[in-house]
Amino acid sequence: xxxxxxxxPLRDVVETYDLAAKKSLGQNFLFDLNLTGxxxxxxxxxxxVTIVEVGPGPGGLTRALLSEGAKQVIAVERDERCLPALAExxxxxxxxxxxxxGDALATDWRALVADVQGPVRICANLPYNxxxxxxxxxxxxxxxxxxxxxMVLMFQxxxxxxxxxTPEQRVDYGRLGVLSGWRTKARILFDVPxxxxxxxxxxTSSIVELTPRAELLPCHGKILSxxxxxxxxxxxxxxxxxxxxxxxxxxxxxxxxxxxxxEIVETKxxxxxxxxxxxxxxxxxxxxxx
Ligand code: SAM
Numbered sequence: 001x002x003x004x005x006x007x008x009p010l011r012d013v014v015e016t017y018d019l020a021a022k023k024s025l026g027q028n029f030l031f032d033l034n035l036t037g038x039x040x041x042x043x044x045x046x047x048x049v050t051i052v053e054v055g056p057g058p059g060g061l062t063r064a065l066l067s068e069g070a071k072q073v074i075a076v077e078r079d080e081r082c083l084p085a086l087a088e089x090x091x092x093x094x095x096x097x098x099x100x101x102g103d104a105l106a107t108d109w110r111a112l113v114a115d116v117q118g119p120v121r122i123c124a125n126l127p128y129n130x131x132x133x134x135x136x137x138x139x140x141x142x143x144x145x146x147x148x149x150x151m152v153l154m155f156q157x158x159x160x161x162x163x164x165x166t167p168e169q170r171v172d173y174g175r176l177g178v179l180s181g182w183r184t185k186a187r188i189l190f191d192v193p194x195x196x197x198x199x200x201x202x203x204t205s206s207i208v209e210l211t212p213r214a215e216l217l218p219c220h221g222k223i224l225s226x227x228x229x230x231x232x233x234x235x236x237x238x239x240x241x242x243x244x245x246x247x248x249x250x251x252x253x254x255x256x257x258x259x260x261x262x263e264i265v266e267t268k269x270x271x272x273x274x275x276x277x278x279x280x281x282x283x284x285x286x287x288x289x290x
Pocket of ligand 1: 025026027028029030031054055056057058059060061062076077078079082102103104105125126127128130
C-alpha cells in the first residue's frame, strides 16, 4: 500500500534500494509517518519556509516536511546509496527537493542557502556521531542573527538534556548548555522511544527546538566555546585550576587575572557559573589575548 504522497512505504523503499542501516553513518531510520509528521509540524507552519535537512536517508522526514507544506527542502546526505530513493521523492514533489550529496560537517551553510528567498529552518534526525559537532557549528555561526530562524533536531535524550541544561541542573550543565543558552532559547519538545527506529538504538531520543535569540550578550562564539571547554574539562575543580593553560589566539592566559577581570570568584566551579558569567570570561579572554 502506498502512502498519501503516492510514494511507496518506507520499509519497501529500504528494501528496494538495499539500504541496510550502516552504524558508521549513524543510520537509525524512522518509518512511522505519524511520527515524522509530528516532527515536521514541530517546525511550525511551513508555507513559504525552506527547510535544511541533514541526513534524509530513505526520506521519511523529508516526505513529511514536503507533505506538511514546506516550500522547499534542501537535504544534505553523505550516503550515496540513498540518492535513488531521494530522486523518487524529487519526482513526486517537482522543484521542491534539492538533494546535495556531501558531508554535512564540510558544508558551507550560508552558501547552501544563498539563493533562498524567505525564512530557512533546520530540521533533522541527526546522525548521533556528528550531531553535537553540527549543532556547535550552527550555534557558533557568525554573523548573528544566523541564516536559520529555528532548529528542530533529534538527539539522544542525554545530549538533549545537556543542550537545555542550566546551572541549577548541575549534572547536565556544560559547554553545550552554555553555548545554546547564550545564543538560543532551547527546549525539549517530546521523546521518541527506541522502538520508533529501524534498527532501534539503545537509548531514548528527544526532539529539541532551538530558537535564536535576537538580543545577544556580546562575545565571540569560538572564544566562549574554548573558555567553556577548558572550564568544564575538569568540572569538579575550581576555576583557578581548570582555566590554567587556557590558550586563546595562541596566547596562554593567566587564569587568575582572567577570573578577576570577569569578576568571578576564583574558587567557584564551572557548574556554578551562569551563561552571563561565561560570556564575561570570554570577553576578558578576548581582550587578554590581543
Ligand atoms: N532522516 C532519516 C530518518 O529520519 O529516517 C535518516 C536519519 S539517520 C539517524 C542519519 C542520516 O544521516 C543517515 O541517512 C546518514 O547516512 C546521514 N549522515 C551520516 N553522517 C552524515 C554526514 N556527515 N553528512 C550528511 N549526512 C550524514
